[in-house]
Amino acid sequence: MPNDKSHNTNIAVYSPLRGCVFFRSKITPLNGFRSLGLFIVKLSSASAIDLSDTLRFLIPSHLNCRRFSVCLVAEKKGVFSESKMSRAAVEVPPKGGFSFDLRRRNEMLSKKGVPPPSFRKTGTTIVGVIFQDGVILGADTRATEGPIVCDKNCEKIHYMAPNIYCCGAGTAADTEAVTDTVSSQLQLHRYHTGRESRVIAALTLLKSHLFKYQGYVQAALVLGGVDVTGPHLHTIYPHGSTDTLPFATMGSGSLAAMAVFESKYHEGLTKEEGVNLVCEAICSGIFNDLGSGSNVDVCVITKGQKEYLRNHLLPNPRTYVSSKVFSFPRKTVFN
């Protein structure tokens, strides 16, 4: 068991292929191996880099371990390699894109019972509708991390251009990053051409980005805007396919919202009717889907102007707020 009291943690790893591996937290290549604690782990493969990855992951972070050395003692030879916790052990390929080198380590870890950390999804209801003069986008405001609600009032309608907005469902980091990236690319394009951005420009940039990553960037988007050619509404799926539709829904609450749209949509909606329809659809998602909740955000885009109605509806107010602040009695001693 690793020895908690000392500052040096010494962990020995036995690997049947290469013999015994010691690693310690202080680098002193000339000292002998002081083992104050032994933690024997059997690994099926042993290359220095794999081991150092694995061991780096296994060190409990509360111990004062900042650097460790992996010393391979194989038969008679000793090979010494050093790695720092803070530096990545794997080189990123120079051309960009994803490197999948850590997959083997991740699989090994999940087999041993260490689950991967869950990431923040937006488990959402997002909708878009084309009405007489433009586009209305709507979204709920709940962000979930597995079963927990981590943000009760997050913003899912992202700015792309003064006349184009985009709602995002899926992994929150992916939607934010992708929309920010394409928004800057659109800005550069605007400077270059001197004209207002078109919705299909945003669409093509998003589409090609997502297709390049083959669905690993999990962002499902509803893109809407008004440009010189008229109002447009598109949905973009994580693998890069798109649809051009008069009304669209995405996210986990998309079925509930689509039920409302299919029964109530008709052509030639006015602005009030459109906003009401979008609110009803999002409310249907909020109340009937567990991944969506809290408030409704609406964004109305027409030719030449946009209205971003943040928290347009608050159908889930906080009840039972006590007026008395909780007071601790003085001189409380915590044992």
Place this chain on the structure above:
Amino acid sequence: YPYVTGSSVVAIKYKDGILMAADMGGSYGSTLRYKSVERIKPIGKHSLLGASGEISDFQEILQNLDELILYDNMWDDGNSLGPKELHSYLTRVMYNRRNKFDPLWSSLVLGGVKKGHKYLGMVSMIGLNFEDNHVATGFGNHLARPILRDEWHENLSFEDGVKLLEKCMRVLLYRDRSTVNKLQIAKITEEGVTISQPYSLKTFWGFSAFQNPTQDAEGSW
């Protein structure tokens, strides 16, 4: 595992009794193989049973229930099995089969009226059962239930009830790949059971945006 499956059943309580709607399709995997499968049947004098999921399991349940009703009639004591009793019987059957790791792969909807008391309940394939004012199975859970939650109220008249069910079935027709546009609506009241003839819903595909979706957005599809 299910081979021939039916899509979804939606049912509501209304003023005089229960209204149940189901389409008539039986899909064999992803093929729409049978287009005249009656998925709602009357049981005894007081109940209606509708099923989605495996059709052969539904037919076996019907045989079991026939036997049950037969024995009940043989007692000839003036009392007959009502919907609540049938619901408990079906729950026990489904749950026991699931415990033996051999489930009857269907979700059942049971509705009925006995002595003025309306009853509408559902049993799923693992034995989960509950009673409610409006139920839906299969895809109807996701698509029809939000509509029913918003628009159902006590004392729906017959016409309003039929309109509500048709609205749900239309959404299911648009968005569920295993429904067919041929449905039956069944009604049960104190007087008795009527199952309508099969008919189809009107659908509207004429949105102008569907005519030429990419006319302003060259290059997208």
